[in-house]
Amino acid sequence: MGKGVCGAVMPVWMGALFSLVALTSLVAVPAARAEGEITARYLAAQGREIVLEIQVGTPAPGSLIVIQRTPRGSSLQKAVPLPKQSGRGEIKWLIRQPSPGTLTLRTTFAEPLSPGAVSAVIRCKDPLTGKMLTIKVP
Amino acid sequence: MVQVSGPRIRGLREGLELTQLYLATVVGVTTETISRWERSESPTIKKENGLKLAAALEVELTELLVPGVEAEKTAREGAGGQSVEEPVGPSSAEHDPETVSPVRPGPGRQxxxxxxxxxxxxxFLIVAWFLRDLSSVPQPFTLEAIRVLPTHSAPGQVFPVVIRVTADDENSSSLLIREQLPPRCVLVSSLPKALEAAEGQLKWLGREGGDVQVVYLARCETQADVQTQVSFRGSVLLRRERHQESEIVGASQLELQPFHWADQDRDQRISDEEVLDVHDDFGVAEGLGLDVDRIEEMWLGSGYRWLPEQQAFEILP
Known part of the structure; x- marks a missing residue:
């Protein structure tokens, strides 16, 4: 009788296991698409050279606006890539069709910037929802 | 065990007008077993069943027994407190596989x-896989066409129109897109190049599979009144084994107003969101000569102003 009981119980959990596998196979979907996320940080936020690194997720937005705020009176000497506008304490980039991955914006100033003197705002449309996103750095 | 009299059981049952099925149900055996008991083919039955049978037949058990045998059986059952194995054959009712009474499952059944x-x-797995396959079976193809159009444009100013066709059909098919421009509106350029018929009828013909996008630039004139609304309409036709035609849905109305088409909220300036929409929705029209740089100048500046005499915008620094 004990053998019989074991024989009857074992298939229950086996059945449950098989059912779990079957359910998993039913709900399984192709590899999850990564969110179209944008993150950013300053690799260098003081001194003469300021480096802003932006991570562009997949799918990438159609375009990105980056506005870097600097102390009024700071003199921009060089910027890569070239901004659309600079002056009055703001440097503006409009980056068309950014590729997923890392995007680096480098700016060089005539005089060193003190810590905390620089900040940035990134604006784009969420490629999945079309909602306007605003990312503040730091 | 007791030995019952078959003729006696049949006689009592028929006297009470009972069926074999009724007896079988009451005793907990099959009708075949009752039949064998009545034919005296297996007259030795369990005492417990005998008592149930007697009750059903409304008699005492002793009235069902074969005379002279009952006492012997009872004595043998009681000898030494040991149960006595009745030499019954495989056709015995208690070993009848069809018996209704609960039977402990044998090793084979287990x-x-x-x-x-x-x-x-x-x-379940097989069914799951079958359902998966069903979901991947190509469905009858669907055809959708959406028009993206600014809500307004200034008179005489070029604005972009995008038509996106989604054909749920990976096979190459003949595709015809038809677009009717509103009166007093003209085509400036298009990509791919449109076949233009009389009275603002545009056509694009191709052999395409999957998604298709058509973009064109147009310009509308007004007469006396500036605020005029114009309507766009069109359809898309796909031919594979059969024709399928769909109307182009999405935006179809455009107002002629003294605001730039990219200035969606008509506040005479181009905001961050508006300039992003220009690139996201109409960036493809840049290849047609859409002056995106001028829109960016408006975005970078403090605003713009419509000059009705010149039919042009002035960018404010």
Missing amino acids: SFRPLLWGLIPIV
Whole structure:
């Protein structure tokens, strides 16, 4: 009788296991698409050279606006890539069709910037929802 | 065990007008067993069943027994407190596989249970895979066409229109897109190049599979009144084994107003969101000569102003 009981119980959990596998196979979907996320940080936020690194997720937005705020009176000497506008304490980039991955914006100033003197705002449309996103750095 | 009289059982049952099925149900055996008892083919039955049978027939058990045998059976049952194995054959009612009374499953029956339990999930898996295959079976193809159009444009100013066709059909098919421009509106350029018929009828013909996008630039004139609304309409036709035609849905109305088409909220300036929409929705029109740089100048500046005499915008620094 004990053998019989074991024989009857074992298939229950086996059945449950098989059912779990079957359910998993039913709900399984192709590899999850990564969110179209944008993150950013300053690799260098003081001194003469300021480096802003932006991570562009997949799918990438159609375009990105980056506005870097600097102390009024700071003199921009060089910027890569070239901004659309600079002056009055703001440097503006409009980056068309950014590729997923890392995007680096480098700016060089005539005089060193003190810590905390620089900040940035990134604006784009969420490629999945079309909602306007605003990312503040730091 | 007791030995019952078959003719006696039949006689009592028929006298009470009972069926074999009724007796079988009451005693907990099959009708075949009752039949064998009545034919005296297996007259030795369990005392417990005998008591149930007697009750059903409304008599005492002793009235069912074969005379002279009952006492002997009872004595043998009681000898030494040991149960006495009745030499009954395989046709004995108690060993009848069809008996209705609960029977402890034998080793053979138990050995099938694990197999059955194992088979259920396997069958489930097969059904799951079948359903998966069903979901991947190509459905009748669908055809959708959406027009993206600014809500307004200034008179005489170029604005972009995008038509996106989604054909749920990976096979190459003949595709015809038809677009009717509103009166007093003209085509400036298009990509791919449109076949233009009389009275603002535009056509694009191709052999395409999957998604298709058509973009064109147009310009509308007004007469006396500036605020005029114009309507766009069109359809898309796909031919594979059969024709399928769909109307182009999405935006179809455009107002002629003294605001730039990219200035969606008509506040005479181009915001961050508006300039992003220009690139996201109409960036493809840049290849047609859409002056995106001028829109960016408006975005970078403090605003713009419409000059009705010149039919042009002035960018404010």
